[in-house]
Amino acid sequence: MPDDMIKQDACPPPRARFVRGLRLGLPIFLGYAPIGAAFGIVARGLGFSPLQAAICSGTALAGAGQLIALQLLGAGAGAAAVVLTTAIVNLRYILFGAALSQHVTRMSLKQQAFLAFTLTDETFAVNIDDGRRGRADFASMAGVGVIAWSGWVAGTAAGALLAGVIGDPTRFGVQFAMPAMFTALLVAQAEDRTHVVTAIIAAVFAAALMIALPDPWYLIVAPVLAATVATAVTR
Amino acid sequence: MSATTIWAVIAGMALVNFLIRFPSLAVLSRTALPAWAKRWLSYIPVSAMATLVVGGVVRPDGRWLPPFANPYLWASIITGVVYWRFRSFLGATVVGVICFLAFAALLG
Numbered sequence: 001m002p003d004d005m006i007k008q009d010a011c012p013p014p015r016a017r018f019v020r021g022l023r024l025g026l027p028i029f030l031g032y033a034p035i036g037a038a039f040g041i042v043a044r045g046l047g048f049s050p051l052q053a054a055i056c057s058g059t060a061l062a063g064a065g066q067l068i069a070l071q072l073l074g075a076g077a078g079a080a081a082v083v084l085t086t087a088i089v090n091l092r093y094i095l096f097g098a099a100l101s102q103h104v105t106r107m108s109l110k111q112q113a114f115l116a117f118t119l120t121d122e123t124f125a126v127n128i129d130d131g132r133r134g135r136a137d138f139a140s141m142a143g144v145g146v147i148a149w150s151g152w153v154a155g156t157a158a159g160a161l162l163a164g165v166i167g168d169p170t171r172f173g174v175q176f177a178m179p180a181m182f183t184a185l186l187v188a189q190a191e192d193r194t195h196v197v198t199a200i201i202a203a204v205f206a207a208a209l210m211i212a213l214p215d216p217w218y219l220i221v222a223p224v225l226a227a228t229v230a231t232a233v234t235r
Numbered sequence: 236m237s238a239t240t241i242w243a244v245i246a247g248m249a250l251v252n253f254l255i256r257f258p259s260l261a262v263l264s265r266t267a268l269p270a271w272a273k274r275w276l277s278y279i280p281v282s283a284m285a286t287l288v289v290g291g292v293v294r295p296d297g298r299w300l301p302p303f304a305n306p307y308l309w310a311s312i313i314t315g316v317v318y319w320r321f322r323s324f325l326g327a328t329v330v331g332v333i334c335f336l337a338f339a340a341l342l343g
Contacts, residue, residue, distance in 0.1 A: 083247030180331030
């Protein structure tokens with residue numbers, strides 16, 4: 001990460017590497033819990049039971065995709081349309097899986113399946129950053145995934161159970177938790193001048209494509225175009 | 236909303252989200268990629284994060300906000316500076332949310 005205070009011994013046991021992953025992912029837990037609570041509150045309002053809300057978060061771990069699903073359900077969309085829209089919103093995970101694949105080449109299929117299950121924008125960025133420093137392995141990545149999953153599910157359960165007590169979660173600034181995490185993770189990824197320029201190119205493509213394309217296609221097309229330009233220029 | 240619809244959404248989202256995440260990771264980790272493809276993939280994280288930041292900051296909740304009245308934008312800039320200076324993911328996120336609330340109150 002992120003946090004330079006977290007060091008790794010020469011050859012720590014898997015348990016220590018897992019715990020290190022939990023520590024790396026703790027900020028994700030703290031960021032996900034309030035957003036998960038917001039999902040839980042809205043889900044309760046639409047007729048989900050607390051158990052259904054928690055199961056939804058625990059099995060999909062789809063962040064913005066879940067919130068959009070609720071929006072569509074609230075507007076009267078059918079189950080198939082909701083699932084399809086969620087899939088389109090989350091198509092970027094195909095790219096993330098492809099990028100992460102180069103850091104998991106020595107893992108078993110089961111281990112990869114677990115990491116794929118816990119793959120989110122934030123776990124992806126933290127694990128990629130850790131992998132680039134030569135520190136990431138299955139145990140540490142699993143730790144990051146478990147703590148992120150826990151934050152999302154615990155937050156959802158708390159929000160669904162305490163919906164009446166919490167009230168409007170936006171008064172706590174919950175709506176900025178995701179952009180704040182994305183911003184910190186972006187700076188973490190901008191390791192040299194080439195990456196900074198690539199980020200600027202992606203930002204320009206994103207802004208243009210948000211106007212030119214229907215949502216949420218800019219999320220997939222902008223990174224693809226920016227990475228292609230960067231690859232061509234640095235050849 | 237019927238319980239059947241809710242359970243169908245839960246099951247469908249669980250299945251679809253895993254099927255989106257898993258194949259590219261599993262297949263490409265077992266494939267020998269040319270150097271240019273590896274380089275291309277190495278630019279995906281920074282490109283994707285920049286895209287997510289732009290989407291979440293300049294058009295939050297689907298509404299375009301003018302730069303000088305956009306608490307997301309100013310709070311995001313401070314979040315980035317704090318992370319760049321202190322390299323603390325948690326610290327930057329917390330400072331960012333506090334700044335967002337302050338900017339939201341100031342800018343209305």
